[in-house]
Amino acid sequence: MSDVPLDLDAITARAEAATPGPWEATRNGRILPPPPQLPSHSLPRELNPVAEADCYSTADFIAHARTDIPALLDLVSQLRQENRDLELALYTIANQRRRDDLVDQALRRPLLKAATKEVSRLRDQLADAAGMNQANCARANRAELHADGLRRRAEAAEGVVARITELHQPEKRYHDGSAEFSFEDPGDLASELGVEPEEVPFFEICSHCAEIEERLAGPSFDYLEALWPCATMRAVLAVPTNTPEEQTNV
Numbered sequence: 001m002s003d004v005p006l007d008l009d010a011i012t013a014r015a016e017a018a019t020p021g022p023w024e025a026t027r028n029g030r031i032l033p034p035p036p037q038l039p040s041h042s043l044p045r046e047l048n049p050v051a052e053a054d055c056y057s058t059a060d061f062i063a064h065a066r067t068d069i070p071a072l073l074d075l076v077s078q079l080r081q082e083n084r085d086l087e088l089a090l091y092t093i094a095n096q097r098r099r100d101d102l103v104d105q106a107l108r109r110p111l112l113k114a115a116t117k118e119v120s121r122l123r124d125q126l127a128d129a130a131g132m133n134q135a136n137c138a139r140a141n142r143a144e145l146h147a148d149g150l151r152r153r154a155e156a157a158e159g160v161v162a163r164i165t166e167l168h169q170p171e172k173r174y175h176d177g178s179a180e181f182s183f184e185d186p187g188d189l190a191s192e193l194g195v196e197p198e199e200v201p202f203f204e205i206c207s208h209c210a211e212i213e214e215r216l217a218g219p220s221f222d223y224l225e226a227l228w229p230c231a232t233m234r235a236v237l238a239v240p241t242n243t244p245e246e247q248t249n250v
């Protein structure tokens with residue numbers, strides 16, 4: 001390739017100024033213009049050549065130059081345009097990459113870092129919560145079992161209390177005020193004291209405990225252990241009556 005810069009405008013101007021083509025080379029080295037449109041009004045083109053060369057090869061080169069040079073000029077122009085387009089595309093790609101890099105550095109990377117950190121934090125939290133949930137489930141299961149046990153015991157205890165309460169019932173014993181003797185019926189004492197039967201003084205005994213006491217002490221006895229509420233009912237009444245759930249919550 002030559003180092004001399006090509007002046008395409010000058011080449012184009014020279015090509016356009018020269019005799020229009022296409023040209024034709026003859027065996028004797030002449031370069032002929034194109035055949036005339038109306039041959040009868042012109043000289044034969046062999047008598048009016050464009051140029052004469054030293055040999056056929058040179059003449060052929062010059063004749064072809066008439067069409068080769070405009071074609072080459074078109075090709076150069078087209079290649080230059082393609083080159084400009086490619087350069088522009090490369091520039092755009094490079095710019096886009098540079099912009100991507102900047103965005104990456106300024107935005108994506110910090111965001112990604114923060115997001116990764118947040119994901120890790122949430123994962124830890126989730127693991128903690130899962131662990132806590134497992135522990136809570138186990139604790140809740142144990143509490144449920146415990147409550148079930150308490151409920152069953154409370155139900156059993158209620159049954160026992162019901163049976164005891166059914167057995168140990170208060171009963172009235174009427175007396176004349178001295179309580180030396182007592183009677184199951186207030187009738188005789190009422191007429192003796194001159195009062196209504198419901199006005200006769202009385203005290204209360206436990207029917208069940210009185211029966212036992214009477215069996216042990218014989219027909220003449222004092223109510224000692226059987227006075228109402230008897231020891232058994234005092235013990236029953238002393239038991240707290242709140243439910244198993246209330247006890248669990250305390």
Ligand SMILES: [Zn+2]
Binds near residue numbers: 169206208231
């Ligand atoms: Zn009793």
